Amino acid sequence: MPGSRGAGLALAGLVAVAQVGCGGGAGQAAFDATSARLTAPVDVPEAGWSPDVRVFVTSGTLRALVRAALDARGPITQGLAAGSLAFQARLDVQRLDVADRTPACPACVPLSIALLGTVQGTRFDLSATAAVHADVDVGLDVDRDGDALVVTARLLDVSDVGVELGGLRETAALRDPLVRLARAQVLEALPPVQVARLDDAALPVARARAVGAEGGVEVLVRTTSPTATPVTTPAAGPTSFTVRASAASLVGLAAREALARGPVAGVIVEPRSLAVDGDTVTAGVRTWVPVPGGCGGGGTWWRDDVVTGRLTLDGPTVSLTPTGLDAAGASDDAGVLDEAARVAARAVLGALATRLTATVPARHTAEVGDLDVRVRLIKLLGEGDDLVLRGKLDVGPSDRPDRPDRPRSP
Secondary structure: OOOHHHHHHHHHOOOOOEOOOOOOHHHHHHHHHHHHHHHOOOOOOOOOOOOOEEEEEEHHHHHHHHHHHHHHHOOEEEEEEEOOEEEEEEEEEEEEEEOOOOOOOOOEEEEEEEEEEEEEEOOOOOEEEEEEEEEEEEEEEEEEEOOEEEEEEEEEEEEEEEEEEEOOOOOHHHHHHHHHHHHHHHHHHOOOEEEEEEEOOOOOEEEEEEEEEOOEEEEEEEEOOOOOOOOOOOOOOOOOEEEEEEHHHHHHHHHHHHHHHOOEOOEEEEEEEEEEEOOEEEEEEEEEEEEEOOOOOEEEEEEEEEEEEEEEEEOOEEEEEEEEEEEEEEOOOOOOEOHHHHHHHHOHHHHHHHHHHHOOOOOOOEEEOOEEEEEEEEEEEEEOOEEEEEEEEEEEEOOOOOOOOOOOOO
């Protein structure tokens, strides 16, 4: 993912210089134990796993994606044959609503669609109004795409199609082609739309599945974090999407990268906690300083600090800007970190922001016909041991020069 390598380098320490302490055996033992714990392979079984990240997408959001695709496609027009007669049908979407019925699959959202138009004879003066209604089911697929997990919305089924003709005697010869036309054209109207892409570089995923939820669909994710903590509260919310993630899991992913990378300029900065209160964030960090040779054969010492920062949300991006650093402890034989090392400790907020941003659905702009889906983060807050992100997906005209402007989909 763009920027993840830079964040990883910041996490690993940047160029940090420390005044050397002795780093006795106790410090080295603590470092070895931490490194072994954080870098050990994580095996998540196919069954029985619990999510540490949950992504909820509302039924209304999926409905808006379908409506945007249908609007971008324009009227459904096609020739029909009814026995020996030929007709031209034109149908426009009149209404698309979330339906109160059992969906066709566990991870689907049930919709109802109404189309209104005309049927016109092509070689004779004969016409009628046509009203078509049908049940539509939109679901989420979760698939692996190389080094990322992709969540895709797609139309899965069009059923219970009904046709009413006005001004023309209804016959099976004309009704049946209209039913087939509506079913085929509505299914083809929505190309698969990427709802989320979770890149392994910032948010490696071991398991994931989509499930039905009250008011929408939820994607349950189990990362490979060495400190994965289950998120038991559903990620429901009133906005287009809600992400509920274990703070400990995201911190563990960033810490594992730091330990696996090893010393950079002699320093490793390990994040240990992350909390959000309003627009203020605090992160606990431990700076490890290996000491090669001397002091009885070398060792490792460490210092703990609490980094404070300011939270800002810009479109689909979470930014955490450090504003302070306070000492919180040290090993008995610790030396003193100079300003460069303190900068490295503060820079850990950037790596944690990368992990948070990686959980945001549709942060890669998705195209739906001639429309774009854009992401606006609205709120990030801490709730117990979880971090909760709320945001909105806006469906609107594309700003690309090769795309015509179209009105915003309702």
